[in-house]
Amino acid sequence: MSNQAEAGYVVSHGRSKAFYERFERKSELQHQTHFCPGCGHGTVHKMLAQAIDELGIQDRTIMIGPVGCGVFTYYYFDVGNVQAAHGRAPAVATAMKRSRPESIVISYQGDGDLSAIGSAEILHAANRGEHISVIFVNNAIYSMTGGQFAPTTLLGQKSTTTPLGRSAKAEGYPLHISELLATLQAPVYIERVGLGDNKQVAQAARAVRRAVENQVRGLGFSLVEILSPCPTIWKMTPVESQHWVRDVMEKTFPLGVFCDRTREAQAQTAPAAAPPLERIPEILGVVGAAEPEFSATQARTAEVDLEVRIAGFGGQGVLLLGEVLAEAGLDAGLEVSWLPSYGPEMRSGTSNCHVRLSSAPIDSPLVSAPNMLIAMNEPSLRKFDASVRPGGWIIYNGDEFPPECMRKDVHVLAHPFTHLADELGDARACNMTMLGALLEIAGAVPQASIDAALHRLVRNPRWVELDERALERGRAVCRESMVEEVTR
Amino acid sequence: MRKQLMKGNEAIVKSAILAGCRAFYGYPITPASEIAEAAAEYMPQAGGVFVQAESEVAAINMLYGAASAGVRCMTASSGPGISLMQEGISYMAGAELPCVIADITRGGPGLGNIAAEQGDYHQVVKGGGHGNYRTLVLAPDSVQEMADLTALAFELADRYRNPAVVLADGFVGQMMEPVEFPQAAAAPRQPTWAVTGTAETRANLITSLYLDPDELEAHQRGLEAKYRLAEQRETRAEEWSTEDAEIVLTGYGIVGRILKAVTSEARADGLKVGLLRPITLYPFPRAHFQRLARRARVFIVVEMSNGQLIEDVRLALNGARPVEFFSRVGGNVPSHQEVLALVREQARRMKRAQASGKEQMAHV
Numbered sequence: 001m002s003n004q005a006e007a008g009y010v011v012s013h014g015r016s017k018a019f020y021e022r023f024e025r026k027s028e029l030q031h032q033t034h035f036c037p038g039c040g041h042g043t044v045h046k047m048l049a050q051a052i053d054e055l056g057i058q059d060r061t062i063m064i065g066p067v068g069c070g071v072f073t074y075y076y077f078d079v080g081n082v083q084a085a086h087g088r089a090p091a092v093a094t095a096m097k098r099s100r101p102e103s104i105v106i107s108y109q110g111d112g113d114l115s116a117i118g119s120a121e122i123l124h125a126a127n128r129g130e131h132i133s134v135i136f137v138n139n140a141i142y143s144m145t146g147g148q149f150a151p152t153t154l155l156g157q158k159s160t161t162t163p164l165g166r167s168a169k170a171e172g173y174p175l176h177i178s179e180l181l182a183t184l185q186a187p188v189y190i191e192r193v194g195l196g197d198n199k200q201v202a203q204a205a206r207a208v209r210r211a212v213e214n215q216v217r218g219l220g221f222s223l224v225e226i227l228s229p230c231p232t233i234w235k236m237t238p239v240e241s242q243h244w245v246r247d248v249m250e251k252t253f254p255l256g257v258f259c260d261r262t263r264e265a266q267a268q269t270a271p272a273a274a275p276p277l278e279r280i281p282e283i284l285g286v287v288g289a290a291e292p293e294f295s296a297t298q299a300r301t302a303e304v305d306l307e308v309r310i311a312g313f314g315g316q317g318v319l320l321l322g323e324v325l326a327e328a329g330l331d332a333g334l335e336v337s338w339l340p341s342y343g344p345e346m347r348s349g350t351s352n353c354h355v356r357l358s359s360a361p362i363d364s365p366l367v368s369a370p371n372m373l374i375a376m377n378e379p380s381l382r383k384f385d386a387s388v389r390p391g392g393w394i395i396y397n398g399d400e401f402p403p404e405c406m407r408k409d410v411h412v413l414a415h416p417f418t419h420l421a422d423e424l425g426d427a428r429a430c431n432m433t434m435l436g437a438l439l440e441i442a443g444a445v446p447q448a449s450i451d452a453a454l455h456r457l458v459r460n461p462r463w464v465e466l467d468e469r470a471l472e473r474g475r476a477v478c479r480e481s482m483v484e485e486v487t488r
Numbered sequence: 489m490r491k492q493l494m495k496g497n498e499a500i501v502k503s504a505i506l507a508g509c510r511a512f513y514g515y516p517i518t519p520a521s522e523i524a525e526a527a528a529e530y531m532p533q534a535g536g537v538f539v540q541a542e543s544e545v546a547a548i549n550m551l552y553g554a555a556s557a558g559v560r561c562m563t564a565s566s567g568p569g570i571s572l573m574q575e576g577i578s579y580m581a582g583a584e585l586p587c588v589i590a591d592i593t594r595g596g597p598g599l600g601n602i603a604a605e606q607g608d609y610h611q612v613v614k615g616g617g618h619g620n621y622r623t624l625v626l627a628p629d630s631v632q633e634m635a636d637l638t639a640l641a642f643e644l645a646d647r648y649r650n651p652a653v654v655l656a657d658g659f660v661g662q663m664m665e666p667v668e669f670p671q672a673a674a675a676p677r678q679p680t681w682a683v684t685g686t687a688e689t690r691a692n693l694i695t696s697l698y699l700d701p702d703e704l705e706a707h708q709r710g711l712e713a714k715y716r717l718a719e720q721r722e723t724r725a726e727e728w729s730t731e732d733a734e735i736v737l738t739g740y741g742i743v744g745r746i747l748k749a750v751t752s753e754a755r756a757d758g759l760k761v762g763l764l765r766p767i768t769l770y771p772f773p774r775a776h777f778q779r780l781a782r783r784a785r786v787f788i789v790v791e792m793s794n795g796q797l798i799e800d801v802r803l804a805l806n807g808a809r810p811v812e813f814f815s816r817v818g819g820n821v822p823s824h825q826e827v828l829a830l831v832r833e834q835a836r837r838m839k840r841a842q843a844s845g846k847e848q849m850a851h852v
Binding site: 060277283308323327340362377 | 490491492493498505506510511513530533534535536537538540542543545546547549550551552553554556557559561562575578583659662663664665666669671672673675683684686689690692693694695696697700712742745746748750751752819823824825843
């Protein structure tokens, strides 16, 4: 102050408190900022710092720096700073704001960063209505990398990669980001401003402040596009480049407010408090349940080693059949595994799964040589018939067992189980009739465990009742056929 | 406590939330989608964030943001999606940000198919993105390990401030087995280095940019030092019947399970066969291989990829023992009969060599 008094002047544009007292540069460059004379970034930085200062949010602000000349934000802004990958700042900002909704998250991006490589990220962040503020500095070119063409390059404008000037035929037309994003329903505020003269600069400062203030008020997504001079790459003097913003750029990119829903926007309410930690296991459904009633020792008299392959058409309940079996085995204190064939097969065509129940730890959950095959249709029988271990069982859903599939070294139970289920009231219970037959043969799992599994997996009481009858009917068919076999 | 029957993909999410993970960003892909679906159900209920991103590129950069904000976070994908995430993984390693990525691999290259394969070994274990970095990689072989190693992945990611990957295949993700979880949830931690938008963290900076060559070199030396430390402290492997093994089978994930069945059957035949299953793929459990090489006469690597794991096994053995190889790819699985036949053939060859008095030479 004393210096100023002595000099007889007053500084009316003091350093904003949101700026560092000193910025660090290599010693020989310490006297200057990273920005070239006449660059718009310094001006934009200043208006942003002023907004942060005036809104009193320095201790809440997180600035996301881009790749490009804007990368240096963290040398200047005394706020929380995160440097993002090229174009990805809106994605980074999304997560920071979602996890820290009380913070003010500002994504600072250039036109190469935002409108080209980051076009998806900005579009979707805007479309989700992320509660962030985006400062989009548009100088119609890639400056940091030496002046290559950008989606925002004007028609006819020369760049190192459009040496003859941008042509609509080869490179398309300049991309109007503000207009494009304004077609979305979620953004609350989108304005394009310029740095073409003092009047424009004053308007730009108001727009930047509004974009930040909207976030402080919890209103939603705001973006300010700033047409900004780049004298070095444009090969102009600072004054010429400022005039070029006003006289040339503005013709392609008209200034104005493209979207303003700040009046009708509802302020974001504070997120619901997280549940207490003690409740988390309960929320996840992993609270310790009681030990099963049927312990392994009670349930078993002999060693169990069931290797089951279940196959049929998609929609026949192949996977559920396997799941009930595995769940019942677990309830009975056995080691179990269940492995599905997955993917589009689940939606059409064939479906199959591998189930193991064992009194010993299970090495591989893959069943390549089953000792039980449930074939719910003929193609499945033909596919897996040969893989059944000698001495194993094939339970087949069909009137007649195809003679060419007959093997002398395996047991076969063939029955039209679909009809059986149909008689019970719904052909879809076929899977449970076949499970009943398997359980009757295997004898490894107590009925109570099967009931428990069924109740756990089938929610609809009508289906539980039908499935129970189907299981019992399947068992009965199996018993009858065994009697037949013995008497024959 | 009674165990629950659960899919591997679901166990990952429950374990993550119990470990204090409160953000999930992902993009659907078979066979990993159940992870995103379970996260969509449970994460908001636990007070966390779930967002389905517009792409894997965006998803990994959302993790970059969440991790920067000090939140334990994760994503899940499969081969093609992991390829897209490599940019972000490199940035996170460079900026020293912890996160957990589950890769439930499928068939490749390109669109490949959705069946289980292990072709992502190179891109995950060797660090598929640009620059000098590594990811910590854990390979579960069961639903229980899906839960346990996910929790461990968060620990390691934090300890080394580095992305950690749970590398599983479609089988381990899709299968159901009994699983048990810790009965107490860990409190989300608050790292001092995070940028949370508060006065206390105002001075913190997250970046991977070091313009000065000396600074960048120093930064990379720092990363290397972390990796060396992880190599000393974090290697894990399961050994099975290896005490007197002359033939050592090795494979990870679902292949490890198949090799267990093979080992049992070969042992029943009286063959001295054992299994060494790497659990950490990076850092690689080299010492286990070197120790077993003292007694073993041959190692057989079995992979559902075209010879990726075998490179690390050979590096670990450094020519000390011959390494044989068997693989199935494209979604086909090595059957235990196939591998058993190979083991028997190997045993016969060794017997013949012994009878003729010739010592086996190591192939290099």
